[in-house]
Amino acid sequence: MTDQGETADTITILLVEDDAPTCWRLQDALVKAGYDVRTAGTLGEARNAQNDAAPRVLLTDLRLPDGHGIELIRETRRRFPDTEIMVISALGDEESVISAITVGATGYLLKDAFPTDIATTVRDLVAGHSPISASIARFIVRRTQVTAEPPPGPALNTARLTPREIDILWGIAKGFSYAEIASHLGLSRQTVPGHIKNIYRKLEVHTRSEAVFEAVQQGLIKL
Amino acid sequence: MSEIAAKPAVSAWTRRRLRLSRLVPYVLLQVLIVIACILVLRLVPPDDPDDYAVSEFSLHEDGATRSVTLPHFTASRYSLADPPLYTGAFTWRTSDARTAWSVYLPRFSNAVEVAVNGVVVLDSRRDDVANRPDRNTPQIAVIPSSLLRDGANQITVRLFVWGPLKGFLDTVYVGPDDSLRSAFETRALLFVTVPVVLSAWQSLLAVILAIMWLMRRREPVYGVLALGMLVGAVQAFVPPPVPPAPYPRLAAILLASAPIESALVVVFAVLFFGWRWPRFGLLIFAPGLTILLVGLFASQPLPRIVFLFLGVPTVGVCLMLLAIIVTRAVIKRQDAASFVFGCAVTIVLTCWFHDMLSVFDIIQNDRTFVTRLSYSAMLVAIGAGLTWRFARALNQVDSFAGQLVTRVREAEERLKASFAREEERARAAALANERTRLMRDLHDGLGGQLISIVALSERGNTGATITEAARAALKDLRLVIDSMDDIGGDLMLALGSWRERAAAQLRPHDIALDWRVTSPQGLPLHPELRPWHVIQIIRILDEAVTNAVKHASARHIKATIETLDGGPDGPYGVISIEDNGKGFALADNGEALTAGQAARGLRNMKSRAARCGAALDIGSGSTGTSVRLQLPQRFPDNDAASR
Numbered sequence: 020m021t022d023q024g025e026t027a028d029t030i031t032i033l034l035v036e037d038d039a040p041t042c043w044r045l046q047d048a049l050v051k052a053g054y055d056v057r058t059a060g061t062l063g064e065a066r067n068a069q070n071d072a073a074p075r076v077l078l079t080d081l082r083l084p085d086g087h088g089i090e091l092i093r094e095t096r097r098r099f100p101d102t103e104i105m106v107i108s109a110l111g112d113e114e115s116v117i118s119a120i121t122v123g124a125t126g127y128l129l130k131d132a133f134p135t136d137i138a139t140t141v142r143d144l145v146a147g148h149s150p151i152s153a154s155i156a157r158f159i160v161r162r163t164q165v166t167a168e169p170p171p172g173p174a175l176n177t178a179r180l181t182p183r184e185i186d187i188l189w190g191i192a193k194g195f196s197y198a199e200i201a202s203h204l205g206l207s208r209q210t211v212p213g214h215i216k217n218i219y220r221k222l223e224v225h226t227r228s229e230a231v232f233e234a235v236q237q238g239l240i241k242l
Numbered sequence: 243m244s245e246i247a248a249k250p251a252v253s254a255w256t257r258r259r260l261r262l263s264r265l266v267p268y269v270l271l272q273v274l275i276v277i278a279c280i281l282v283l284r285l286v287p288p289d290d291p292d293d294y295a296v297s298e299f300s301l302h303e304d305g306a307t308r309s310v311t312l313p314h315f316t317a318s319r320y321s322l323a324d325p326p327l328y329t330g331a332f333t334w335r336t337s338d339a340r341t342a343w344s345v346y347l348p349r350f351s352n353a354v355e356v357a358v359n360g361v362v363v364l365d366s367r368r369d370d371v372a373n374r375p376d377r378n379t380p381q382i383a384v385i386p387s388s389l390l391r392d393g394a395n396q397i398t399v400r401l402f403v404w405g406p407l408k409g410f411l412d413t414v415y416v417g418p419d420d421s422l423r424s425a426f427e428t429r430a431l432l433f434v435t436v437p438v439v440l441s442a443w444q445s446l447l448a449v450i451l452a453i454m455w456l457m458r459r460r461e462p463v464y465g466v467l468a469l470g471m472l473v474g475a476v477q478a479f480v481p482p483p484v485p486p487a488p489y490p491r492l493a494a495i496l497l498a499s500a501p502i503e504s505a506l507v508v509v510f511a512v513l514f515f516g517w518r519w520p521r522f523g524l525l526i527f528a529p530g531l532t533i534l535l536v537g538l539f540a541s542q543p544l545p546r547i548v549f550l551f552l553g554v555p556t557v558g559v560c561l562m563l564l565a566i567i568v569t570r571a572v573i574k575r576q577d578a579a580s581f582v583f584g585c586a587v588t589i590v591l592t593c594w595f596h597d598m599l600s601v602f603d604i605i606q607n608d609r610t611f612v613t614r615l616s617y618s619a620m621l622v623a624i625g626a627g628l629t630w631r632f633a634r635a636l637n638q639v640d641s642f643a644g645q646l647v648t649r650v651r652e653a654e655e656r657l658k659a660s661f662a663r664e665e666e667r668a669r670a671a672a673l674a675n676e677r678t679r680l681m682r683d684l685h686d687g688l689g690g691q692l693i694s695i696v697a698l699s700e701r702g703n704t705g706a707t708i709t710e711a712a713r714a715a716l717k718d719l720r721l722v723i724d725s726m727d728d729i730g731g732d733l734m735l736a737l738g739s740w741r742e743r744a745a746a747q748l749r750p751h752d753i754a755l756d757w758r759v760t761s762p763q764g765l766p767l768h769p770e771l772r773p774w775h776v777i778q779i780i781r782i783l784d785e786a787v788t789n790a791v792k793h794a795s796a797r798h799i800k801a802t803i804e805t806l807d808g809g810p811d812g813p814y815g816v817i818s819i820e821d822n823g824k825g826f827a828l829a830d831n832g833e834a835l836t837a838g839q840a841a842r843g844l845r846n847m848k849s850r851a852a853r854c855g856a857a858l859d860i861g862s863g864s865t866g867t868s869v870r871l872q873l874p875q876r877f878p879d880n881d882a883a884s885r
Contacts, residue, residue, distance in 0.1 A: 110720055113727075131716055133750050153738035154724060161728065193764055194738030194757065203762050 033074035052138035062086035073099035096123030157192035294417025316409035441478035463513035470506030502530035504560035586623030687718030734764035765815035794823025
């Protein structure tokens with residue numbers, strides 16, 4: 020929070036949000052933190068904005084007047100692999116957040132978050148830390164448990180997660196801090212964010228052919 | 243049948259016609275069987291070698307002598323002394339000496355003593371089988387060649403008769419043994435060997451039926467028949483005493499065997515064909531028992547007389563009863579067993595009539611008794627009937643098992659359907675409950691907060707108060723949504739989200755949330771944990787944190803989560819929230835003295851804890867407040883306290 024001025028100089032953020040007051044609120048918080056913020060109210064505007072140059076960070080709402088934020092995330096991920104993407108969500112509900120994660124988003128930002136929290140979250144994201152909430156972690160670890168019936172909600176491939184990653188997710192879901200998780204699991208505290216980043220990457224389904232591969236791996240498709 | 247029963251007006255006539263249509267072919271068939279029997283009895287008698295017949299005899303009887311032609315009947319007599327003496331002659335040439343000569347008597351009753359040229363060559367009284375008047379035992383004896391003289395030879399036959407039957411002597415044959423032997427063998431086969439085989443058969447059946455009855459006591463039908471067969475078998479194998487009998491009592495018992503046996507067969511038929519037992523049904527045993535009693539207490543020949551005039555008719559009556567029973571069964575059941583049984587009864591009955599006519603000299607023949615022989619027909623029929631019944635019972639068991647499988651499957655399907663219905667109903671009920679609870683939860687939190695926002699906005703109140711109310715509403719909405727998630731009984735998963743929300747809530751106030759979990763697992767698992775438990779617990783914690791921030795001006799809040807050993811019922815969890823605020827004074831009864839929202843908040847916390855079966859301890863002093871929530875070892879199933 021103290022050094023945000025130095026790092027935010029060159030950081031561009033594309034904020035896609037159709038509700039004007041919410042958009043202003045987030046924009047204010049980010050601009051105050053020193054970021055270069057462009058806004059878009061629709062999917063089309065967002066695409067146009069990305070034609071000029073790739074933003075460093077994309078913050079997008081999912082329900083947009085002319086389409087779904089998921090499409091934007093997928094496109095951006097494909098065109099600009101270095102762009103950090105985060106979903107703006109009113110409730111942080113797993114349904115929308117998880118589907119965004121599978122196309123390349125990293126976590127979510129609550130629309131009513133306090134301005135300082137908004138700035139901190141984006142700063143951490145740019146610094147390479149992938150934030151993960153307890154409820155998202157909970158959703159993922161519940162999916163790793165074997166159930167007879169396919170669970171409701173978006174499809175999520177947890178097959179590639181290692182036992183250690185699952186343990187970390189359990190810790191986050193139960194409200195433990197990174198330090199506590201690290202000490203419980205005998206890790207160094209610094210390695211936990213890296214694990215979380217890996218988790219996000221593994222949950223991402225990059226291409227159609229990879230999706231097929233995943234399905235075969237999980238035994239969903241028999242060749 | 244059920245259709246006929248449904249129309250009583252038509253039924254009597256229809257049934258009669260139906261019965262007639264079944265009776266007529268059956269009776270016609272029985273008539274054919276009777277005719278066939280008569281033809282067989284008439285046309286197929288054992289063929290005797292007529293070339294060697296000696297028919298002309300002079301009979302010396304009761305002091306008088308007269309010439310007779312065999313076959314010849316003599317009067318019945320009851321004394322063995324001075325038997326009728328038949329004297330005849332045959333011619334033998336020395337040229338015949340190359341072959342042995344025999345004397346062959348195809349039929350006589352009751353016993354003979356044959357002498358050639360004054361030397362006895364044959365005494366049938368020594369042969370037990372020959373002494374049975376109901377068997378047509380032939381006799382043959384080789385005449386020692388030294389007795390034979392060239393030319394005329396004398397043959398004398400003493401005929402022993404024991405009443406009440408008349409004495410009978412069939413034609414006597416004297417000739418080369420090889421010419422007579424084959425005729426003798428044929429008769430011996432028919433009238434000696436076959437009855438023995440049949441009796442063996444009968445005793446086997448008796449054993450099988452007795453076993454059946456022993457294994458199935460509730461079916462006396464087998465027991466009755468086994469007894470009947472046993473009586474018959476004993477009668478056939480125990481040698482009859484020759485007068486003067488060494489055991490007259492035994493003779494009497496054996497005499498009683500035939501009527502008792504036939505009565506037992508009638509009882510068997512009654513039971514086998516499922517008739518109701520007639521009230522005086524046991525009277526059928528009366529003649530047999532009478533003969534038995536007479537035999538036991540009177541001396542011969544009275545028992546034999548009683549037998550002839552009581553026992554033999556009883557056998558006939560029994561046969562006729564059998565015929566009636568079986569005929570009715572054939573009409574009613576139309577099955578193979580009763581049909582075969584019926585034909586067999588007809589054969590036996592025909593033979594019985596034949597023998598009766600023969601005994602009373604109504605028809606002239608060579609007095610061949612065939613009732614005993616035809617009894618075999620009935621035995622075959624009974625054996626066939628029982629086998630058929632056994633096979634049918636097996637089939638019924640099979641089809642019953644098949645039906646059972648079908649029924650079970652049907653019941654299973656019904657059960658499955660009703661189970662699915664029940665499940666659906668339970669699901670609907672659970673959904674309705676959940677909806678009610680959700681409504682209540684939303685009403686408790688979100689609803690009130692939104693209304694307060696509306697009220698604040700209407701008063702033109704801007705700024706912090708509305709923001710606060712709106713944030714509280716959002717927080718509550720997230721809580722309700724979050725608590726709906728399946729956490730698999732692990733309260734820690736709910737607390738993890740709560741920690742994030744509480745930390746976010748505290749951060750603008752610059753209050754640190756110290757989070758301590760004493761064990762890596764956190765809290766014990768509660769499979770019975772339901773969303774509404776979670777909401778109550780989280781609301782208690784929220785209230786504690788809100789109080790610390792709003793009313794106690796705390797700078798530091800510590801949340802401790804620990805698991806304590808609760809003895810045999812398992813461990814229990816404790817969640818404590820402590821702050822370093824200024825606290826609030828409590829009265830002795832635990833109620834907060836501070837008026838207004840804080841007091842109401844405390845009351846709310848207590849009631850929420852009570853609904854979850856948890857114990858809430860609140861301690862407050864000038865250095866801070868501590869809220870200790872002790873979770874139950876088992877969460878209550880229903881929200882009883884709230885109703």
